[in-house]
Amino acid sequence: xxYLLIPILxxxxxxxxxxxxxxxxxxxxxxxGMTLDEKIGQMAQINLTVIAKGPSKWKxxxxxxxxxxxxxxxxxxxxxxxxxxxxxxxxxxxVNWRESxxxxxxxxxxxxxxxxxxxxxxxxxxxxxxxxxxxxxxQQINIAASWNKQNAYNMAxxxxxxxxAIGIPWNFSPILDxxxxxxxxxxxxxxxxDPLLVGTLSRWMIRGFQGDKNDTSNKFKVASCxxxxxxxxxxxxxxxxxxxxxxxxxxxxxxxxxxxxxIKDGAKTVMISSGLINGIPVHANYELIIKTLREKLGFxxxxxxxxxxINKLHTRDKVAKNKKEAIKIAIxxxxxxxxxxxxxxxxxxxxxxxxxxxxxxxxRIDNAVLRILKLKFDLGLxxxxxxxxxxxxxxxxxxxxxxxxxxxxxxxxLLKNKNDILPLKNNxxxxxxxxxxxxxxxxxxxxxxxxxxxxxxxxxxxxxxIYESVSNTFGPSNVKFIPGVTYNEEGSYFxxxxxxxxxxxxxxxxxxxxxxxxxxxxxxxxxxxxxDLNIHKLQSKLARELSKTGKPIxxxxxxxxxxxxxxxxxxxxxxxxxxxxxxxxxxxxxxILSGKINPSGKLPYTYPAFPNSLLTYYYKSSEIQNNNQGAxxxxxxxxxxxxxxxxxxxxxxxxxxxxxxxxxxxxxxDTIRINVExxxxxxxxxxxxxxxxxxxxxxxxxxxxxxxxxxxxxxIKSGESKSVNFSLPINSLGYYNNRNEKVVEKGEFSxxxxxxxxxxxxx
Numbered sequence: 001x002x003y004l005l006i007p008i009l010x011x012x013x014x015x016x017x018x019x020x021x022x023x024x025x026x027x028x029x030x031x032x033g034m035t036l037d038e039k040i041g042q043m044a045q046i047n048l049t050v051i052a053k054g055p056s057k058w059k060x061x062x063x064x065x066x067x068x069x070x071x072x073x074x075x076x077x078x079x080x081x082x083x084x085x086x087x088x089x090x091x092x093x094x095v096n097w098r099e100s101x102x103x104x105x106x107x108x109x110x111x112x113x114x115x116x117x118x119x120x121x122x123x124x125x126x127x128x129x130x131x132x133x134x135x136x137x138x139q140q141i142n143i144a145a146s147w148n149k150q151n152a153y154n155m156a157x158x159x160x161x162x163x164x165a166i167g168i169p170w171n172f173s174p175i176l177d178x179x180x181x182x183x184x185x186x187x188x189x190x191x192x193x194d195p196l197l198v199g200t201l202s203r204w205m206i207r208g209f210q211g212d213k214n215d216t217s218n219k220f221k222v223a224s225c226x227x228x229x230x231x232x233x234x235x236x237x238x239x240x241x242x243x244x245x246x247x248x249x250x251x252x253x254x255x256x257x258x259x260x261x262x263i264k265d266g267a268k269t270v271m272i273s274s275g276l277i278n279g280i281p282v283h284a285n286y287e288l289i290i291k292t293l294r295e296k297l298g299f300x301x302x303x304x305x306x307x308x309x310i311n312k313l314h315t316r317d318k319v320a321k322n323k324k325e326a327i328k329i330a331i332x333x334x335x336x337x338x339x340x341x342x343x344x345x346x347x348x349x350x351x352x353x354x355x356x357x358x359x360x361x362x363x364r365i366d367n368a369v370l371r372i373l374k375l376k377f378d379l380g381l382x383x384x385x386x387x388x389x390x391x392x393x394x395x396x397x398x399x400x401x402x403x404x405x406x407x408x409x410x411x412x413x414l415l416k417n418k419n420d421i422l423p424l425k426n427n428x429x430x431x432x433x434x435x436x437x438x439x440x441x442x443x444x445x446x447x448x449x450x451x452x453x454x455x456x457x458x459x460x461x462x463x464x465x466i467y468e469s470v471s472n473t474f475g476p477s478n479v480k481f482i483p484g485v486t487y488n489e490e491g492s493y494f495x496x497x498x499x500x501x502x503x504x505x506x507x508x509x510x511x512x513x514x515x516x517x518x519x520x521x522x523x524x525x526x527x528x529x530x531x532d533l534n535i536h537k538l539q540s541k542l543a544r545e546l547s548k549t550g551k552p553i554x555x556x557x558x559x560x561x562x563x564x565x566x567x568x569x570x571x572x573x574x575x576x577x578x579x580x581x582x583x584x585x586x587x588x589x590x591x592i593l594s595g596k597i598n599p600s601g602k603l604p605y606t607y608p609a610f611p612n613s614l615l616t617y618y619y620k621s622s623e624i625q626n627n628n629q630g631a632x633x634x635x636x637x638x639x640x641x642x643x644x645x646x647x648x649x650x651x652x653x654x655x656x657x658x659x660x661x662x663x664x665x666x667x668x669x670d671t672i673r674i675n676v677e678x679x680x681x682x683x684x685x686x687x688x689x690x691x692x693x694x695x696x697x698x699x700x701x702x703x704x705x706x707x708x709x710x711x712x713x714x715x716i717k718s719g720e721s722k723s724v725n726f727s728l729p730i731n732s733l734g735y736y737n738n739r740n741e742k743v744v745e746k747g748e749f750s751x752x753x754x755x756x757x758x759x760x761x762x763x
Contacts, residue, residue, distance in 0.1 A: 041079025156208025185528025
């Protein structure tokens with residue numbers, strides 16, 4: 001078998017290869033000459049620290065230096081085909097990345113028999129996470145709040161460019177999880193709670209990552225990775241990596257649908273969820289991975305495990321009696337590549353044994369390796385394994401940062417504006433207070449220069465905190481900063497300490513306006529698990545004490561999820577949700593406060609009012625219960641603090657004349673043509689997000705009260721009217737029944753826009 005290598009390499013090096021030779025054919029030719037251990041190595045993915053100099057495989061010296069001895073063992077001896085992550089969870093200088101990845105690729109090509117380049121992957125969630133000087137966009141939840149597909153495309157395009165610039169061709173993004181639970185520590189990584197919004201923005205991110213034609217060999221593009229398949233955030237406890245119980249039809253209707261559309265658009269890879277559904281770890285779920293993802297959805301790319309999740313089938317989930325059996329279960333269930341990330345020797349040896357013992361078919365190995373090799377060809381790694389770093393002059397450029405600012409400014413959401421207190425007028429004196437007032441960590445959140453985002457203040461010192469931006473905009477002499485309470489950096493991310501509430505209150509009495517910046521410290525995954533969704537009691541205390549001054553208070557919410565503020569919300573004159581707006585969030589907020597920018601963001605999730613009322617907007621009618629005096633009233637609405645899709649503007653808009661082209665439709669191939677009139681009744685030009693919903697009035701399965709069907713972001717000048725049109729295919733009104741079949745039932749539906757409705761009949 002090994003003697004087939006020479007003609008294969010001659011074929012690959014020949015420039016006269018037929019133009020119609022596909023990457024799959026090239027991959028097959030490589031595969032035919034590989035030994036079993038070479039194949040297994042391609043299925044193994046290790047953490048960068050394993051081959052870096054340092055005290056252990058878990059911790060490295062800084063900056064990064066590749067250890068030749070460790071690299072030889074991993075890449076030459078064990079034929080490892082993929083590497084991920086950074087060292088010590090910390091960003092590196094671009095030159096350090098470039099030199100190190102060049103060494104890795106040279107080592108793989110010069111020191112191994114098969115000469116297959118390594119594929120490097122990274123978590124670039126809202127920027128090139130681990131590259132010093134990279135452009136940091138707002139988090140995905142902000143992009144969703146902008147309801148602007150272009151922002152999703154721009155973010156992905158810039159991330160692709162700057163990730164390739166440091167030599168990395170594979171990005172573990174976008175996140176297609178539904179952010180349906182405000183308790184969950186990764187809601188900010190999502191596009192919110194609605195499947196349509198998630199699916200739409202994810203598809204635009206794929207275009208940004210992979211290009212309009214999915215040509216990932218382009219030196220400015222990367223392979224995307226859809227994650228986490230599937231149902232990852234629909235857990236019972238609200239905590240990361242805990243069990244979910246999801247009926248098949250619910251899984252299909254809400255959670256799988258966004259993946260289905262993204263796969264149609266050519267996403268190259270998928271990462272499997274770390275969770276359990278109905279008692280079965282997804283990494284061990286043949287029905288979901290093979291029958292659904294592969295066969296039903298038609299996904300042909302690489303399926304990747306999440307961090308150490310194959311081992312966890314044994315150590316955590318107890319469905320495998322040992323690690324060897326865990327590998328057998330996961331690989332036979334459809335995992336192509338294992339994010340090991342440390343004990344690669346064990347994985348490789350066990351999998352070789354399993355193949356030789358007949359427990360894992362060689363065909364299963366060949367299918368996985370073929371996909372991995374094809375991905376490497378698709379990325380152009382065989383031709384250009386080392387990046388030409390002179391081609392990336394726009395890394396961290398002004399042009400890229402302007403796109404990040406635009407996304408931040410369009411996402412910030414005005415939730416309350418009592419007596420039109422905003423924008424601020426007459427050059428007021430301002431007290432800026434609260435734990436999130438003077439921190440870049442709070443603005444960025446996790447996946448920013450480090451996994452938990454705790455190094456943002458160290459790396460983003462050139463950008464402005466909220467306090468610095470407000471001071472620059474309104475003048476240092478007009479702006480004072482007193483934190484009141486701060487995060488206790490020596491404890492957990494949520495521990496706080498009181499420092500000077502009395503001083504903040506005293507200064508508040510002297511000020512015209514109080515800007516109260518509350519929220520969360522940065523976090524993600526298990527470190528971000530909560531036991532109490534209420535905002536920290538010291539933050540609540542600060543808000544209540546400041547309310548006693550009698551001065552107008554503008555509350556700035558800076559958090560990755562909606563923390564409960566119901567107790568003191570009535571005392572706030574203005575409320576602005578900035579979510580996690582990135583390095584430019586402070587400047588964007590200051591421009592909204594001053595009126596330079598007219599806010600246009602809309603909530604991509606439901607903002608709850610109470611800890612025992614955590615529902616998405618597409619709840620069932622039975623969840624409307626008014627138990628006053630023992631009565632059960634199913635008429636009305638669930639009481640939230642702020643509803644999904646809500647957001648104010650400095651403009652005022654009115655809707656009228658909602659019409660459909662017909663009232664009766666007799667074919668599933670029909671399309672409903674919808675028109676509504678939108679008018680800007682104010683003196684301020686602005687953007688409005690027009691949202692189209694439908695409601696199935698009666699169905700075999702209790703219907704949701706409504707579902708988002710389309711949206712358009714419209715710019716409309718003062719006094720102007722516009723006619724807004726939608727085309728809604730009848731088959732988009734379908735749902736998955738209790739047999740997990742998608743059906744469109746005959747009957748009456750309501751078409752809803754803003755406060756208007758129009759009924760239609762499907763015969």
